[in-house]
Amino acid sequence: MRTRDAGPEADDGNEDAAGESSSRLSRRSFLAVTGTLATAAVVPGCTTDRGAVDQVPREGPSAVPQPGVQVPEATGAATRFLNPDQYAILEAIAARIIPGDEDDPGAVQAGCVDYIDRLLATHEGYPERTYTMGPFARGYEGDEEPPAEDGIIWVPADELERYGWQAGQTPRDLYRMGLARFQELVAARHAGASFVDLSEDEQDAILEAIEDNEDDDVDEIFDPLPADTFFDLVHGHVVEGFLADPMYGGNQDMVGWRLVGFPGAQRAYSPEEMLDPNFNRPPQSLAMLPMLHGAHRDDTQALGSVRRRHPNGPID
Amino acid sequence: MIEHPEVDVVTVGAGWTAGIAAQQLTAQGLDVVSLEKGRAQWTWPDFAHNHDELRFTHRGEMLHEIERETWTWRPNDRLPSLPMRQYGSFHPGSNLGGAGVHWSAVTWRFLPTDFDYVSHHTDRYGANAFPEGHSNQDWPVSYTDLEPHYTQFEIDTGMSGRTGNLNGEILEGGNPFEGPRSRPYPLPPLAATRAGTRFAEAAEQLGYTPFRQPSSILSEGYTDMTGEPRAGCVYCGFCTRYGCHVDAKASALTAHIPMALDTGRYEIRTRCYVKHIAVDNTGLATGLVYLGADGREHFQPARTVLLSGYTLSNVRLLLLSRSDAHPDGLGNARQQVGRNYTYQIWQAPTIGLFEGERFNTYMGNTSTSHAIYDFAGDAFDHAGLGFLGGGQLFADAGERLPIGNAEGIPAAQGEAAANGNGEPREWGAAFKQRMRHWDSFIPITMQAESPAYEFNRLDLDPNYTDFLGRPLLRLTFDFTENEARMYAYIAQRASEIMDVMNPSQRTDNPDIQPYRIDDYQSTHNQGGAIMGTDPSNSVTNRYGQVWDAPNVFVTGAALFPQNPGANPTATVNALMYYTLAAMRDQNYFQRPGELLA
Numbered sequence: 001m002r003t004r005d006a007g008p009e010a011d012d013g014n015e016d017a018a019g020e021s022s023s024r025l026s027r028r029s030f031l032a033v034t035g036t037l038a039t040a041a042v043v044p045g046c047t048t049d050r051g052a053v054d055q056v057p058r059e060g061p062s063a064v065p066q067p068g069v070q071v072p073e074a075t076g077a078a079t080r081f082l083n084p085d086q087y088a089i090l091e092a093i094a095a096r097i098i099p100g101d102e103d104d105p106g107a108v109q110a111g112c113v114d115y116i117d118r119l120l121a122t123h124e125g126y127p128e129r130t131y132t133m134g135p136f137a138r139g140y141e142g143d144e145e146p147p148a149e150d151g152i153i154w155v156p157a158d159e160l161e162r163y164g165w166q167a168g169q170t171p172r173d174l175y176r177m178g179l180a181r182f183q184e185l186v187a188a189r190h191a192g193a194s195f196v197d198l199s200e201d202e203q204d205a206i207l208e209a210i211e212d213n214e215d216d217d218v219d220e221i222f223d224p225l226p227a228d229t230f231f232d233l234v235h236g237h238v239v240e241g242f243l244a245d246p247m248y249g250g251n252q253d254m255v256g257w258r259l260v261g262f263p264g265a266q267r268a269y270s271p272e273e274m275l276d277p278n279f280n281r282p283p284q285s286l287a288m289l290p291m292l293h294g295a296h297r298d299d300t301q302a303l304g305s306v307r308r309r310h311p312n313g314p315i316d
Numbered sequence: 317m318i319e320h321p322e323v324d325v326v327t328v329g330a331g332w333t334a335g336i337a338a339q340q341l342t343a344q345g346l347d348v349v350s351l352e353k354g355r356a357q358w359t360w361p362d363f364a365h366n367h368d369e370l371r372f373t374h375r376g377e378m379l380h381e382i383e384r385e386t387w388t389w390r391p392n393d394r395l396p397s398l399p400m401r402q403y404g405s406f407h408p409g410s411n412l413g414g415a416g417v418h419w420s421a422v423t424w425r426f427l428p429t430d431f432d433y434v435s436h437h438t439d440r441y442g443a444n445a446f447p448e449g450h451s452n453q454d455w456p457v458s459y460t461d462l463e464p465h466y467t468q469f470e471i472d473t474g475m476s477g478r479t480g481n482l483n484g485e486i487l488e489g490g491n492p493f494e495g496p497r498s499r500p501y502p503l504p505p506l507a508a509t510r511a512g513t514r515f516a517e518a519a520e521q522l523g524y525t526p527f528r529q530p531s532s533i534l535s536e537g538y539t540d541m542t543g544e545p546r547a548g549c550v551y552c553g554f555c556t557r558y559g560c561h562v563d564a565k566a567s568a569l570t571a572h573i574p575m576a577l578d579t580g581r582y583e584i585r586t587r588c589y590v591k592h593i594a595v596d597n598t599g600l601a602t603g604l605v606y607l608g609a610d611g612r613e614h615f616q617p618a619r620t621v622l623l624s625g626y627t628l629s630n631v632r633l634l635l636l637s638r639s640d641a642h643p644d645g646l647g648n649a650r651q652q653v654g655r656n657y658t659y660q661i662w663q664a665p666t667i668g669l670f671e672g673e674r675f676n677t678y679m680g681n682t683s684t685s686h687a688i689y690d691f692a693g694d695a696f697d698h699a700g701l702g703f704l705g706g707g708q709l710f711a712d713a714g715e716r717l718p719i720g721n722a723e724g725i726p727a728a729q730g731e732a733a734a735n736g737n738g739e740p741r742e743w744g745a746a747f748k749q750r751m752r753h754w755d756s757f758i759p760i761t762m763q764a765e766s767p768a769y770e771f772n773r774l775d776l777d778p779n780y781t782d783f784l785g786r787p788l789l790r791l792t793f794d795f796t797e798n799e800a801r802m803y804a805y806i807a808q809r810a811s812e813i814m815d816v817m818n819p820s821q822r823t824d825n826p827d828i829q830p831y832r833i834d835d836y837q838s839t840h841n842q843g844g845a846i847m848g849t850d851p852s853n854s855v856t857n858r859y860g861q862v863w864d865a866p867n868v869f870v871t872g873a874a875l876f877p878q879n880p881g882a883n884p885t886a887t888v889n890a891l892m893y894y895t896l897a898a899m900r901d902q903n904y905f906q907r908p909g910e911l912l913a
Contacts (some may be wrong), residue, residue, distance in 0.1 A: 164834025260754035268550035271507030
C-alpha cells in the first residue's frame with residue numbers, strides 16, 4: 001500500500017469556469033499534500049527519518065560578524081528567508097517555468113524569486129487565510145481502507161485532490177523540505193551535480209519528473225512529500241510573482257503585464273474603449289495610480305457617495 | 317457574561333438583509349443592533365485604492381475568516397469529510413456589508429417556474445420526470461408574490477438592464493423568458509463588450525435571444541433611496557472580491573446601512589462573533605450570545621432575532637443553538653435543518669481562441685456581457701431529454717485579471733504542447749507564448765441549476781471544530797446524472813454557438829466536471845433551512861419565520877427549496893422586503909407571533 005498523493009489533475013482548460021473571477025491557478029498550486037507528515041515532526045531539531053536532510057535555512061544572511069560564525073561572502077542579493085543556495089536553485093527553476101532574457105523578460109528578469117523570498121518571510125509563508133487544525137488526511141490506494149489510526153483521516157488517493165489544500169506543513173516547511181529533496185534528486189541523477197549546473201534540457205527533464213511524479217526514484221526521494229505538490233507550489237508562486245503588482249517584489253518593470261497586455265491598476269475605461277479593437281494603454285502599477293481626492297480627503301461628498309459616520313456606527 | 321439592554325431586533329452580521337431590515341425597521345421607530353464578525357469598511361477610504369489582484373482575489377482580503385471557522389465537505393456519505401483549509405468553491409464575506417460588497421452584482425429575478433417548480437414540472441412532464449432521490453419542493457411564495465418586492469429593491473438601489481417582459485408584453489432587446497415586470501429597470505444596461513457582442517451575434521444567428529445581463533451596478537448616475545446621487549460604472553474591471561471605488565456597485569453600504577445609522581436607532585458592533593441563539597424555557601429566542609471584540613462573552617437580548625448571516629452560517633447557528641426546548645438545534649425538531657442543500661453548476665463548456673484579436677476583457681464586469689436564457693429553467697421542452705433543469709449561457713467578457721487567467725489559454729496553431737499527450741504543460745517557452753494570447757480568448761460559461769436531493773445535505777462535522785472547539789458545518793454534496801445530462805445538452809448548444817463565432821483554436825469540455833471544493837465556482841450556496849408550507853416539509857414559513865420559534869427569522873438563500881441556477885441576491889433581498897412588508901402589515905411588533913396569510 002502506498003500512501004501518497006495522486007497528484008493534480010491534468011489541466012482541463014476550464015480556467016474561466018469561475019467566471020466571476022477565477023482563482024483557479026492558486027487553487028491548483030496548493031493541492032493536497034495529503035498530510036502524510038501529520039504525525040512526523042518536521043520542526044528542525046526534532047529528528048525524523050528525513051530530519052537530517054532538511055536544511056535549516058538561515059532566515060536572511062546577517063551582516064554582523066559573530067564570534068565563531070563565518071560570515072559568508074556578500075552575494076549582493078540580500079534575502080529574507082531563503083539562503084543563497086536555495087535562492088539560486090529557485091531562480092534556476094523559475095528560469096525554466098517562464099524563460100526569458102533581457103529582450104523578452106521572463107521570471108528571473110521579473111524578480112519572481114524575490115517575490116517568493118518576501119512571501120516566505122512573513123507568517124510562515126501562508127499566502128492566505130488557512131485553517132490549520134487537525135486531524136489531517138492521508139491517502140491510500142487500493143480498495144481496503146487502512147486500519148483506523150488516531151489523528152489520521154484515510155481518503156482514497158484518487159479522491160484526495162478534490163479536497164484541495166490539506167497540508168499539515170507550513171509553506172516554509174514545504175520549501176525547506178522540497179528544496180532539499182529536489183537537490184537530492186538532481187544529485188542522484190546527475191552524479192552529484194547541482195540543478196544550476198545542468199543544461200536546459202536536463203533541467204526540464206528534472207522538472208517534468210517532479211511535476212509528473214511517476215518515477216520510482218522521485219517518489220522514493222521525495223517521500224513522504226509528493227513531488228508534484230512541491231512543483232505546484234513553486235510554479236504557482238512563480239506565476240503569481242510574474243503577474244502580481246510590482247510592489248510585491250516580482251513583475252519588475254511590469255514585464256509580466258506587458259507580456260499579456262494587461263494595463264494594470266486603472267481607474268476607468270470608457271464604453272467606447274471597451275469596444276475599441278486597437279485599444280492600448282501602457283500598464284500602471286498601484287503605486288502609479290493617483291490617489292482619489294488626495295488633496296482633500298475629508299470631502300467625501302465629492303465622491304458622489306453617501307458616507308455618513310454615525311456616532312453609534314462601527315467602532316473601527 | 318456582559319448583558320446589554322434589550323432591543324427590538326438583533327441581527328447576525330451586517331450584510332444585505334440585515335441592512336435592509338435595519339433601514340426599514342428603524343424608520344418605523346424600532347431599535348436594531350447588528351453583530352458583525354468583521355470590521356467596518358466604507359467606499360471612502362477603504363475601497364479607494366484597491367486594484368490589487370493578489371491581495372483581494374487570491375489572498376481573499378474581504379472573505380470570511382476560514383482560519384477560525386471553515387466548512388468541511390465530502391462528495392457522499394461513503395467518503396470522509398475534510399475541511400476547506402484554503403478558499404476554493406465559494407467565497408462568503410466578512411466586514412460591514414458582507415459578501416454583498418465584494419459581489420459581481422449580476423442581479424437576476426428567478427423565473428416564475430422556479431417557484432412552482434414541482435407542480436409545474438409534474439403538470440408538463442409527469443411525476444416520473446424527476447430524478448431519483450430528488451427532494452425538490454414548490455416554494456411557498458410565487459413569482460407574483462415577490463414581484464412588487466423585486467421592483468422595490470431595484471428602484472431603491474438602482475439597477476441596470478433591458479426590460480424583456482413588461483406586464484406581459486415582450487420587449488425587444490430584453491430577456492423574453494423573464495417573468496412579467498410591473499416596472500422597467502430604472503437604468504439602461506451597462507455598456508457592451510467586444511466578447512459579449514461576438515457571442516450575441518452568433519447566438520442570434522442560431523435563433524436564440526441574447527440580451528444584456530441585469531446588474532446592480534449603475535450604468536449612469538442615479539439617485540437612490542438616500543436621495544443623493546451615486547456615480548455610474550467606470551468599467552475599471554475590479555468588481556468581484558473588491559469594493560467599488562466609485563460606489564457604482566450597490567451594496568448594503570450604499571443606501572440601507574447609512575440610512576439606518578442616520579436614524580440614531582441602529583447600532584453595529586464590529587468584531588463580534590455570534591455563538592448561538594439564547595432561548596427561554598418555552599423555546600422562544602431571548603437574544604444572541606456572542607464573543608465581543610473585547611474577547612469577553614456578551615448577551616444581546618432582543619424581542620426578535622434575525623439570522624441574517626451567510627447561508628451556511630445561518631444553518632450552523634440553528635444546529636449549534638441546542639437547548640432543553642430544542643435538543644437537536646433550533647428549528648430542527650423534525651430533522652428539517654440541513655435538508656435540500658443545493659449549489660449550482662458554473663463551468664465553461666467551450667473556450668475559443670481568436671488569434672490576433674484583443675477583446676479588452678480586463679475592462680467591465682461579468683454583467684456587462686450578453687447572455688441567453690433559451691436553455692434556462694423550463695424555457696425549452698425537456699420531453700425525452702432525460703433530465704430536468706436548465707442554465708444560462710454567457711460569454712466571459714469582463715473582470716479578467718492576469719494571475720487567475722494565466723493558465724488554460726488555448727495554444728495557437730503550430731504552438732506545440734510540450735508533453736505531447738495533448739495536455740500542455742503550464743510552464744516553459746510554450747506556456748509563455750500562450751500567455752501572449754491572454755486577451756484573445758473567449759470562454760462561453762454556463763450557470764445552471766442544482767436540484768435538491770435527499771443525499772445532499774448539511775449537518776455538523778464529527779471531527780473538525782472552529783477556534784472555540786465547536787463542530788464545523790459539514791457539506792455533503794455532488795452533482796448527479798441528471799446534472800451531467802443537463803450539462804452535456806447545454807454544453808452542446810454552447811459548442812454550436814462557438815462554431816459560429818469561428819475561433820482559430822478551441823478547447824471544448826463536453827462533459828461535466830465532478831464537484832470539487834478547491835475550485836472556485838460561485839458563492840451561491842443555497843438551502844439547509846428551507847421555507848415551506850408546513851413544519852413537516854420545512855424549517856420556516858413563507859416569511860422565513862422558524863416554525864419552532866416564531867421570533868426567529870432566517871433570511872437569505874438558506875430558505876431556497878432548490879437552486880434555480882441564477883445569481884440569488886435579488887431574490888434574497890426581495891424575500892427580505894416581502895417579510896418586512898408582512899411584519900408591517902400584520903403589526904408584528906405590536907402583536908408578536910406567527911405571521912399568517
